[in-house]
Amino acid sequence: MKQWTVKPLNKAEINRIQNEYGISPILATMLQIRNINTREEIEDFLYNETEIASPFEIKDMKKAAERVSRAVENGELICVYGDYDADGVTSTALLYSYLETIGANVIFYIPSREAEGYGMNRKAVDTLKSKGVELIVTVDNGIAAVSEIDYANSLGIDTVVTDHHTPQETLPNAAAVVDLHQKDCPSRFKHLSGVGVAFKLMMALEGDADVLLENYADIVCLGTIGDIVELKGENRVFVKRGLQSLSDTDRPGIAALISASGLDDKPITVGNVSFQLVPRINAVGRLGRSENSVRLLLTDDPDEAEQIAGKLDSDNYERKKIESDILEEIDKKIKNNPLLVQRRVIxxxxxxxxxxxxxxxxxxxxxxxxxxxxxxxxxxxxxxxxxxxxxxxxxxxxxxxxxxxxxxxxxxxxxxxxxxxxxxxxxxxxxxxxxxxxFGEMPFDTLNIDCKLKPEFISLDILDDLSLLQPYGAGNPTPVFGLYNMKIRDITPLKDDKHLKLLLTRDGVDVTAMLYNTSSREFGFKRGDVIDLAVNLEINNYNGKRYPSVKTADVKDSREDTRAVIESGRVFEDLNTGVIPDRQKLSEILPDRADFAAVYRFLRSNGGWHKKTEALLNETENISYGKIRVILEAMKQLGLIEMTEGIKQCDITLNSVSGKVDLESAAIIRKIKGEL
Incomplete structure (x- = not known):
């Protein structure tokens, strides 16, 4: 469960933005929420597709460009030393491809995730020395490789570092250190990914950013989205231009990857890149085969591209299967030992x-x-x-x-x-x-809602206005709207009960909302319940027509205060794991006989329980979540119920019990009263 928070609105500022810049109320609202208020900020955010700052704003960029240029001119063997994630792979392919195009003698190296780990290592440096490498250019790594670069220096190998991670106190003794997070680096925009920094090095070598974007925006876009950096400033330029290039790519490897991901006839969006293309690039790194991703981005052979893309797709399937197996094993561990997830850090x-x-x-x-x-x-x-x-x-x-x-x-x-x-x-x-x-009071995971929305305002006009905010991503998330006090008219299971279609109504206005990856058994509500929904709005194209589509991110009972629910549950968890809460909080989760009776009556009439534990709140009015947890724990200790609680749901069955049971004798009740 997450704490729902609705972002505060400054209505006067929204009106000013709307009137001064001639934009719609919903667009002005989203800009104010994102703290984009001035003409320069608004124009850059909404309309800039070309402007990128000079690479020479970045400390040591001139040194880096001069050293790489000298290596190219002298025919020195250059190694682009990358990383195994999507940012590292795209950084490697980008710089390698460019250097090869300008006639450099160049190879690339990606360390094995499992055998070598992240960044430079001495064994890799030895390997590169044996190949005759005279210059290493790191991409998406290198800022922490102090001893490794010293070792390379001792072997006569120069290193140019390009990185975007935070430097340590000691910088590497490299020919150039290009990292925007150095304290004395004067660059204005600090949020580039590794591939963005590599692109800046190419700008320093080439001089014409627009020509480079024309040829490489697709690769830069993949890495920028894959690294989940803020999609503001220059990153928005990279992604806007890159999405256009990806939609009409002439790169056989990317075309094959799009096809293998099932996106041939679909628009290429940040979401599709994030959840379809990037996971396939990352999967091979997770399984120790990142070179395949680099080769896919470099190949000019459609047959080879199709073969590698197919391998990436099968690797991604294998990765998902491994992940699913681990989650299943974790589910069993939690059922056998519920205290695992009741600790403050799991x-x-x-x-x-x-x-x-x-x-x-x-x-x-x-x-x-x-x-x-x-x-x-x-x-x-x-x-x-x-x-x-x-x-x-x-x-x-x-x-x-x-x-x-x-x-x-x-x-x-x-x-x-x-x-x-x-x-x-x-x-x-x-x-x-x-x-x-x-540390003290632990923070809550939060769901940030941009603003509340009445159902009658859901329209194509609003969605067309919101499209100016795209591309969405880190720092510019897809807007989340709150639909409050919606009554459930119908619940329709879809695709063998893997997903749900909810028919909702409020004030005479009906709304259909999709809830994915939740079965009717897992859904904690029924027809007639009044709920709040956090939703994303999208445009759905079907049979040549456009429709507003409502996608549900989260659901809660309209009466529910998520913060109070989480706080109450955590008091129980602290108590159960040996952390004694203060007396006031403890007293608030101590149930009385009427609370016990209400929960027991419901479980008996319902034939037990087979949904999430917190969904019991919808069935037991005026009993806090902490009290419900204490009641269930006491019933379990007294043999009244059998209870197993896993990742997706809680299964409770009632035992046959003869005679009266002394509720006060439950260990957890005695523990609470002992502390009070």
């Missing part, structure tokens, strides 16, 4: 899991439970892990707190990676949760 480990996919799995678990999550792949001796956080909890700091248990660690507030010996996993779980308790 730490789940598994033997034989693939390290390359645990980051995706951590993201999925974080979305479900709204807490920081670390998923650990254990090989029996050593383990690698990836974590994802919620806004406001510094995961990299929490991981660093456990440094004495770790072999390596790094990251930023929202994501972290680490490695450790298998024997230290249990101690790591305890220590990172020790940090979380000391």
């Amino acid at each position: 730490v789940i480990d598994g033997l034989g899991w693939r390290p390359g996919v645990v980051g995706i799995v951590a993201s999925r678990i974080k979305e479900i439970y709204g807490k920081p999550v670390i998923v650990i792949a254990d090989d029996g001796k050593n383990a690698k892990a990836s974590g994802r956080s919620v806004e406001g909890f510094p995961l990299h700091t929490a991981v660093a707190y456990c440094a004495d248990l770790l072999q390596h660690h790094g990251g930023h507030p929202m994501a972290a990676g680490l490695s450790l010996e298998s024997k230290n996993i249990a101690a790591f779980r305890e220590k990172i949760n020790e940090f979380a308790v000391k």
